[in-house]
Structures are given as C-alpha cells and as structure tokens.
Ligand SMILES: Nc1nc2c(ncn2[C@@H]2O[C@H](COP(=O)(O)OP(=O)(O)OP(=O)(O)O)[C@@H](O)[C@H]2O)c(=O)[nH]1
C-alpha cells in the first residue's frame with residue numbers, strides 16, 4: 001500500500017489544528033519546521049519517528065503506527081525526530097532540532113552530552129517558601145534561553161504562604177521576556193494556568209530543584225491516563241531486567257511532557273548566550289560604558305555603576321550576573337584543563353611531601 005504522506009508536508013504557518021483533526025505525527029509533535037526538512041519520497045521511504053525515551057539498549061521511537069527500538073547512538077536524544085531507515089536503522093537521519101538542551105559530558109574533555117531535543121516551553125519551577133532562590137531561577141531561565149526554548153516561570157505553593165506577591169515580583173525581575181505564573185500545584189489550577197503553553201502537539205518540560213513541585217505539576221497535566229506509568233522492560237548491561245519509565249508523557253490537554261532526570265537539575269556550561277539574554281538589561285548598560293573592557297567596578301564613565309547609583313539596577317543582580325558568568329566559565333573549561341591543573345597540584349603536593357625532613361626511626 002502506498003500511503004499519502006503529502007498531508008504531513010504542509011509548510012504553511014497555519015494555526016495548530018484542533019485536537020480532533022491532528023494526525024498521529026502531529027500529536028507526537030510533528031510540525032512544519034520538521035516537514036520542511038524532507039521531501040515526499042523520503043517521507044514514504046523513511047517515515048519520521050520521534051525518540052520517546054533513551055535506554056542503554058537503544059532508542060525507543062514512535063511514529064504513525066510505528067513503535068520500534070533503534071540501536072543506541074550518541075548523536076540523538078529524547079525528543080529528536082529521526083527518519084526511520086527500516087533496512088539500516090542505525091543510519092536513520094536525525095532531523096535538525098528546534099531546540100536542544102545539552103551539557104558538557106562528565107568524564108570527557110570536549111564532548112557535549114545532549115539531554116533533550118525539540119522542547120517548545122520550559123516551565124522553570126520554584127516554590128513560594130524559604131527555598132525560593134533568585135539566582136537559581138536566573139540560571140534555569142538562562143539555560144532555557146541558551147537552548148532556544150521559551151521559558152515560563154511557575155511559582156508553586158501559593159497555598160502555604162501568606163502573601164505570594166513578593167515572590168511574584170522577584171520572579172518578574174528575572175527577565176521582562178518571561179511570563180510568571182503563581183499557583184497551588186496540588187489544586188485544580190495547573191491545567192488552566194498552563195493552558196496557553198500546554199497545547200496539542202507542543203512539548204513542554206519542567207525544570208527546577210528538588211521538591212519544588214515538578215512531579216506534582218507533571219501529574220496534574222498527565223493525570224493517570226498519561227503513559228507516565230507505562231513501563232518498558234529492558235536488559236541492563238549485566239543482563240538483568242530493569243524497569244524504566246518512558247520519558248515523553250501525553251498530557252490530557254494534548255501536549256507532550258518530557259520528563260527526564262538529566263533535565264531536572266542541570267549546571268550551566270557554554271551558556272554565555274543564554275546568560276546574556278537573561279541579563280540583557282546589564283548587557284545594554286555595559287555597552288554604554290566608556291571603556292569596552294570595563295569591569296563595572298570603579299572605572300570612570302561606567303554606565304552600570306551609574307545605573308546602580310541612580311537606583312535603576314539592583315547591585316545584587318550585578319553580583320548574580322558575575323557569579324553566573326563565572327560558573328559558566330568554570331564549567332565550560334575542558335576537563336583536560338582541569339586534569340592538567342589537578343596534575344600540577346598533585347606535583348606540588350608530592351614535592352612538598354618529599355621535601356619534608358624524614359623521621360629517622
Ligand atoms: N502545599 C503545596 N504542596 C506542594 C505544591 N507543589 C508541590 N507540593 C508538595 O511538595 C512536595 C514535593 O513535590 P514534588 O512534585 O515531588 O517535587 P519535585 O520538584 O518533583 O521534586 P523532585 O522529584 O525531588 O525533583 C510534595 O510533597 C508535593 O505534594 C503546592 O503548590 N502546594
């Protein structure tokens with residue numbers, strides 16, 4: 001049977017179709033951005049599939065009537081779209097991504113580890129209690145910007161604070177481009193409050209520290225009929241059966257919730273562009289400083305210091321910008337460099353030990 005794939009190839013910027021009209025691929029997140037990358041012949045010969053989870057034994061992919069496990073590969077991650085090559089599955093082409101969350105892989109010097117692809121909205125979650133931390137919010141928003149994902153800040157636990165207003169005001173100060181939603185994640189609010197972003201065919205993810213309410217929000221969106229509880233079995237490296245969860249969950253509203261442990265808490269690395277996006281107010285001021293290499297301390301003609309003196313910039317925000325840049329720079333340093341430093345330090349220590357006068361016994 002020759003299938004008519006032309007309906008998947010619409011490159012028009014038509015509004016998202018109503019849920020009932022959506023094709024199986026669109027429900028998985030297929031969009032004109034991906035369709036534009038392939039032609040009808042390719043579509044028929046190598047149908048698109050999305051990676052719904054990554055396991056040691058392979059990549060679990062879903063498509064229109066397709067549910068397969070492809071060989072593991074380093075250049076594809078959960079959320080990616082592949083063109084499934086039935087004859088040589090390992091050669092399936094990875095389509096260009098709309099967004100990519102990555103981090104420097106531990107244990108290697110230059111390799112970047114891909115965490116999740118093609119997320120449309122990142123909900124950066126924080127709670128209205130003593131755990132609230134502005135620097136952390138800024139870090140997650142920078143991460144989202146850097147990955148080219150639209151962030152939305154979600155403040156949880158409004159029910160256990162007398163006044164959520166100060167938290168909301170603080171969260172709004174992170175970036176003028178980021179909406180802030182405050183809610184009780186345990187109540188009925190989440191589905192309605194997040195409806196603008198949780199629309200059919202869109203992929204969302206929750207970022208934030210432990211205990212802020214990410215699972216509560218995920219469950220609120222997916223309910224019990226998501227595939228969150230559907231488990232798949234696989235053999236781990238030692239041949240034992242382990243049980244893992246799929247990582248793309250289908251929410252009741254039709255959106256796709258990506259939940260992968262690597263996404264939840266993540267350090268910044270190579271995220272200079274994202275940091276610049278969050279702190280675009282400081283970047284703009286810095287561009288007006290008299291010296292292009294101004295350190296914004298006590299240089300004459302420093303627009304940043306002028307803004308601080310005039311009450312237009314919170315000095316604490318400047319401090320957090322500096323810290324985040326330092327963190328990013330540190331994490332961006334290759335492990336090789338760190339190893340080199342460690343080796344040099346080891347040498348110093350060994351030398352110090354060997355030059356100590358020895359006790360004669
Ligand atoms: N009162 C109240 N409790 C909440 C709210 N959101 C989450 N909680 C509670 O806070 C605790 C932590 O919530 P989780 O959803 O597990 O947090 P998480 O971010 O998924 O945490 P990790 O899985 O450790 O990353 C749970 O006991 C939730 O019931 C809220 O809006 N109000």
Ligand SMILES: [Zn+2]
Pocket residue numbers: 286289290294295296297299301302303304305
């Ligand atoms: Zn300056």
